[in-house]
Amino acid sequence: MKTILLVVGRTVEQHYITAINDYIERTKRYISFDMEVIPELKNTKSLTEEQQKEKEGELICKFLQSGDVVVLLDENGKEFRSVEFASWMEKKMANVNKRLIFIIGGPYGFSPKVYQTAHEKISMSKMTFSHQMIRLIFTEQLYRAMNILHGGPYHHE
Numbered sequence: 001m002k003t004i005l006l007v008v009g010r011t012v013e014q015h016y017i018t019a020i021n022d023y024i025e026r027t028k029r030y031i032s033f034d035m036e037v038i039p040e041l042k043n044t045k046s047l048t049e050e051q052q053k054e055k056e057g058e059l060i061c062k063f064l065q066s067g068d069v070v071v072l073l074d075e076n077g078k079e080f081r082s083v084e085f086a087s088w089m090e091k092k093m094a095n096v097n098k099r100l101i102f103i104i105g106g107p108y109g110f111s112p113k114v115y116q117t118a119h120e121k122i123s124m125s126k127m128t129f130s131h132q133m134i135r136l137i138f139t140e141q142l143y144r145a146m147n148i149l150h151g152g153p154y155h156h157e
């Protein structure tokens with residue numbers, strides 16, 4: 001199984017880039033994992049929030065292939081403890097043949113079409129984070145999950 005984190009818009013702040021790449025590299029010790037970036041839209045000032053979400057949604061859907069298992073990161077999704085997320089990942093690793101795609105929305109979230117396409121929604125907290133910050137939170141949790149499954153020393157409880 002290949003695991004992909006699909007995001008909208010490049011990260012420009014160096015402190016996020018360094019930290020996100022660190023967790024991606026650490027996670028790659030355990031699974032095939034990459035972050036794919038859909039370039040940010042141009043001239044968004046002439047678009048309403050709904051139009052921006054629609055256009056971002058079209059680009060997201062274009063990236064998806066049949067057989068993908070699509071999981072949205074969404075404040076209203078299912079919440080896990082870290083050990084529970086590790087077990088959830090373990091099941092996916094056993095059952096998903098091709099690609100497990102986690103998607104982070106743009107600044108205004110997802111279009112209705114993306115919600116319709118998704119198989120599951122996962123929340124990292126009931127609070128809303130920026131679309132940049134959530135990349136770091138998710139990659140850290142994915143690394144933590146892998147470390148838990150391999151009995152590593154990273155997670156304590």
Ligand SMILES: C[S@@+](CC[C@H](N)C(=O)[O-])C[C@H]1O[C@@H](n2cnc3c(N)ncnc32)[C@H](O)[C@@H]1O
Nearest residue numbers: 073074075104105109123124125127128129131
């Ligand atoms: C700034 S938020 C968008 C908030 C927007 N109000 C909405 O309705 O989704 C940008 C993206 O970050 C992700 N995100 C933010 N907070 C999250 C959380 N607590 N759990 C999971 N994903 C989150 C989601 O993918 C969201 O689409």
